[in-house]
Amino acid sequence: MTDLTRLTIAGARDGLKKGDFSARELTSAHIAELEAARALNAYIVETPDQALRMADKADQRLKEGDAPGLCGIPLAIKDLFCTEGVLSTAGSHILNGFRPRYESTVTANLWRDGAVMLGKVNMDEFAMGSSNEHSHYGPVKNPWRAKGSDQDLVPGGSSGGSAASVAAHIAMGATGTDTGGSIRQPAALTGIVGMKPTYGRCSRWGVVAFASSLDHPGPFGRTVRDTAIMLGSMAGYDAKDSTSVNRPVPDYEAGLGKGVKGMKIGVPKEYRTDGMPEEIDALWQKGIDWLRDQGAEIVVVSLPHTKYALPAYYIVAPAEASSNLARYDGVRYGLREKVDGGGLDDMYEATRAAGFGDEVKRRILIGTYVLSAGYYDAYYLKAQKVRTLIANDFHSVFKKVDALLTPTAPNAAFPLGDKLDDPLAMYFNDVFTVPANLAGVPAISVPAGLTGDGLPLGLQVIGKAFDEETVFTVGQAIEDAADFTAKPEAWWRD
């Protein structure tokens, strides 16, 4: 880690404005670091030349005094975002060689504000997974290791490359997407901040779809302030996404620092699950105490349908995915596997068999099944009803409290391969994050402490729809109190 890669986005922004260093220097420092960190397998594509071009342009804007908040800030982009002219694979072999001729709205917003792209980062294939082991490009390794161990751990998923790159200081921030926890869970497992905004805040246009009604683009940063800065740029109404919401985007950064005094913070009793590790329960209690100490009123609340969230999610998400992924058929782009003497169906089968990994196939099968004639009512329709009940749970509880505090994940980072043969154990990683996706409400994960083994743990703050400001405020109160300064040792440098 160099002086420049140690900076936060906010710090780098101020340094750039003062002229302490140039965007080219800042970007070059990150390129050097990420090239030395290939052992993490965080990047699928590195774009150093493009990064330097963008940095030079940022320097020009800085010189001209036209420097928006992210001017010259080097970022990692989850490979789910389509980036013009740059390989965009969603971590899948089926998008082999796919270079879009268009730029996703969210990344376009970041470039508009002067940000610099370091490259495209690894992820679970089509964002399906909680460990980043389901990538055609191989697993990402968590920069963190347990004390005294050299065992490789997962960074969480699906945005594992995003989380690892920010945690390892090989990007100042990153974009991610969160369909069931894919921003918050990896943020928790890598000791950084991850924010899933309200559904409709960030456009999905140009983001490869997993489950349209649950997909939320959002930012990673090392501080709450950094994610607030990033979200301010990423968010905004987009007429090209019919589910985008036309509401003004507040200045999230300006809204920080208000403190939680006088706020009512709910602690949902249903989140205290059986078999939850003692350390996580204890950290949760610590978080409660921190907020109380800062003047918040703690209220135990009930979200009675919580236990149905995970099963409902694993019906709705695969159902949408089975349809969203039908377009990968070998006809127009990406992989095409031809069969000698075969017809159209043979090409479909060969292409999709070779192009999709096991987890993606599993979810396509589940999704196809739950939408099938005779099963639709029992599964999909029922799950949608559950979803409504869960949204109602949040709606009524937010009449009483300003925000909720929960753990982010039921465990810390686990060894590579540990849950690979047990999909249900893997799915259980999303147990605390999935409800906010089903309800579309904003939630953040903030690093709050370490396990006895020295691995990071996160706490989650969930807020009302379109009230990201309160979520950031409460998140910052946790951040302040936790004073999480631990860093992984840079074992990955060769």
Next chain:
Amino acid sequence: MNTDKTYTVKGVTGDWEIVVGLEVHAQVISNAKLFSGASAAFGAEPNANVSLVDAAMPGMLPVINGECVRQAVRTGLALGAQINKWSRFDRKNYFYADLPQGYQISQFQFPIVGEGEVVVDLGEGRTKTVGIERLHLEQDAGKSLHDQHPDATYVDLNRSGVALMEIVSKPDMRSPEEAGAYVRKLRTILRYIGSCDGNMEEGSMRADVNVSVRKSGDPLGTRCEIKNVNSMRFVMQAIEYEARRQVDIIEDGGMIKQETRLFDPNKGETRSMRSKEEAHDYRYFPDPDLLPLEFDDAFMTDAKASLPELPDAKKIRFTESLGLSGYNASVLVAEKENADYFEALLAEIVKATGKGEREVAKQAANWVISDLFGHLNKSGAAISDSPVSPAGGAELLKLITDGVISGRIAKDVFEIMYETGKSAAAIVEEKGLQQVSDTGEIEALIDQIIAGNPGQVAAYRGGKDKLFGFFVGQVMKATGGKANPQVVNKLLRKKL
């Protein structure tokens, strides 16, 4: 009034009734596609009108085209149907090379338009009311081209994503004739309001035909669906063939299998495409990329205000206010362009003559239907290509009314107008075709004729009244047909 003729298929066990329902797919007239900004125009180079959304590129999202919604609502209103201010788009999932998304965005459970009805004209004053079950919006697919390469199929996505209205009838039709008349009427209505051009050759209107047979009074039989029939004649042929086929199977002791069939226009028969067991499970579910489709009363009011007078209302006005015969009114309203021409002509005549519409309407209608349509049909031209404008027609008809030319001469003048595009007055002037109404001139001629035909004069005066026509003919002959017949009659009676 309902049809009094009952159509049956004769079988060895007796007469069979047929039951027909139609799903008509009508391409919406709009500049852009249903969910993308690409042009919906017909006839472009392959894949010239394809947006990123139409090609289902990763991360692309559909955005509803409000104009297509407006057209569907207008159509629903024109069909007297219920308009659903809340409707929803669903995905219909299946794989095909010309379906880039792997699903068609359609409306399954909650269509934009509900029940309505269409009154169908069966000729000779017979009508039939056919119920509309629903109308929904959906995307068209692209086109697979199998004949471009010996071992590859090409795909043209120009149509991919173009907006279609699927108009589903109730199983109310009982004969091929009724089905044909229903499609014709639907086409007329859509063309009137401009929501579909009704061009069946270009595929902008095509029908899936559901046919079953039963003995009168029995419950509905098992139906077969004949897909993608693209002309009114084929619709009728397919029904006729299919009903016969079903009757033969049942009477041979067989059972009708519910299946999808194709009509082969060359052989005039239907053949099996896929059975019920092979039918797709489309796995419909609400499209999560789109919000439910909602609009307010103002949108409906605007849509309603934009509707022209519909053919049924126009026909009533033509018969009741203008005094046209039911037949003439039907002929004139069948195509909006024809009705428009007639009304423009009428307005020109009223302007030129100062007479009331009702006074001149019959003459105008007769002229349009026999003279103008006759020439247009002969030269295979559409009314929009007519070399004689409504104003030109009015000028010609006014010459008759004013007695400048006779009806007989008018036909010749029209012929020249049609050929040369010259005005009626100019032709009459040029060729000296003015009617002779000068009593002095005609009287002199009559005197000559009476003098020259003493035998006939004697016979007439002796009681052979029929010879009056002979004298009229002689006068006409002498004047080259230009003598005013009324003047001739009057003078002849006086002189004889």
